Amino acid sequence: MTLDPLVAALDYGSVLIFALTGALVASRAQLDPVGFIFMAAMTAVGGGTLRDLILGQPQVFWVARPSLVVVAAGAAMVVFWTAHLFESRYRLLLWLDVFALSVAVPAGVGVALEGGFSPIIVVIMGVVTGTFGGLMRDVVGNEVPLVLKQGEIYLTAAFGGALTAVTLAGLEVGQAWALMACGLVTFILRAGGLARGWRLPVYRPRPPRNR
């Protein structure tokens, strides 16, 4: 399976950063080193694995390139030895997750674009690749899922980034530019949500008919 170098680089970056977040959740659950590696690897490859299975790729990306798993394991060990240096591990987790999302969404979009899938599928693959690793991390690690945390712009950021990429790709601006714009839009939306409190209106039951 030959892959565009940019898409391959996005896969590596997303694995590395998501692995750091998985290991941070392992640190909050006070797991042992092998538990760190497990959480890091699951978070790192979860979204991309689901993407590859759904798209029917000839091989799951990390089976084709096992060194990705070594990267995740290395990241887990770095966190095991250094996490105590940070004032707030949760704050660090939140911000690393922003970067991971901003790299994983274009990674998902890129693979789906190369496969020639329809725009709807490309957008979904961006969102799936960006979010499922973190969702598994939070469900298994017993954290409140960031993806669905009330009032956070998270899915919206992934969705906005993926939509940007599809629009630009449709305008034939070149895949590299489309993917970079995708990552940038995802980052701006998510970081703005975290740092500035940007959000969409949430569902709030209006007064019921009678009482």
Next chain:
Amino acid sequence: MTLDPLVAALDYGSVLIFALTGALVASRAQLDPVGFIFMAAMTAVGGGTLRDLILGQPQVFWVARPSLVVVAAGAAMVVFWTAHLFESRYRLLLWLDVFALSVAVPAGVGVALEGGFSPIIVVIMGVVTGTFGGLMRDVVGNEVPLVLKQGEIYLTAAFGGALTAVTLAGLEVGQAWALMACGLVTFILRAGGLARGWRLPVYRPRPPRNR
């Protein structure tokens, strides 16, 4: 991938109704509109996706027909704007879920029958297609899983419906009749459980040997 029109219609129906239930869970978790779409889409296609992956279908059904995802997103928006009109959203959720199950089980059975799989596999695919979307909805949305709620006839209804279909298909009564009977039996069992309290005996530890 050409598919029997009846099976395709069942897929559409099950996606639409399960999407409504997913959006209702999103409303109970007070998510934003994109959260509604995410929960609706995951619930709507979760069971069928697992079915297609396990059976090794050439393409996952909604990758072949992306309009299904648009249906789910539309359903999510309808719920976002109208959910407050209902007295009890949980009651509505329960009953929509009954209809979704009664459509999704024959959808799963139909695909497996067309693939020529053995009766055991056909039954399992009916149960998997009917239940996994709802299970993911409840685990991610932090609801008590309906599938396993103590004393509810849920799996039993799916199982009974799928068994009916396989039996009738074995008697060569025609696939359309088998699938309709499947949906009907599932509905009667599940609705009877909900409205009349029908249930199977649950496990209760008998008095232990000594104390």
Next chain:
Amino acid sequence: MTLDPLVAALDYGSVLIFALTGALVASRAQLDPVGFIFMAAMTAVGGGTLRDLILGQPQVFWVARPSLVVVAAGAAMVVFWTAHLFESRYRLLLWLDVFALSVAVPAGVGVALEGGFSPIIVVIMGVVTGTFGGLMRDVVGNEVPLVLKQGEIYLTAAFGGALTAVTLAGLEVGQAWALMACGLVTFILRAGGLARGWRLPVYRPRPPRNR
């Protein structure tokens, strides 16, 4: 799909024992008989299904051999009728899980070795096959996941066993010996952890920089 008889036997053994543990969790949740079968089957085939999907096997193992599911259902019924005979169902669950892990890890390793995958992938498949069924069982059944229980040697046992198999296979000692050693090492590590309290150091935040 012809499979080495030893690997096939490991699949059967792992399905049987994991099914017993799934049914025990169902008994703790006081489900009905169909709920027992669901939990037993999901636990029994969950890890191997994920393995086969990730490796891109031509067919998922229990779709190729549906009798495996019948075995799991039978095990569920045995537990439904006999679980009350045991003093502590949780203790029984823990120990059955030890045996299941010690059979499932070599089952995963065996399939990956036969497929000619790289050592890293073989090790991961051993761990995935050994742990994901139990992880799904615990997440769905609302138990604290054994896999990640703080201070338990669990992943480490699976990892140690899989590493042993890959090392021996690399030394060309014959696949049967490699798989048996794999099961034995997994068992000794996990049983030692349970009976003797063996464990790895867990992450504990050292004193922060200032306060």
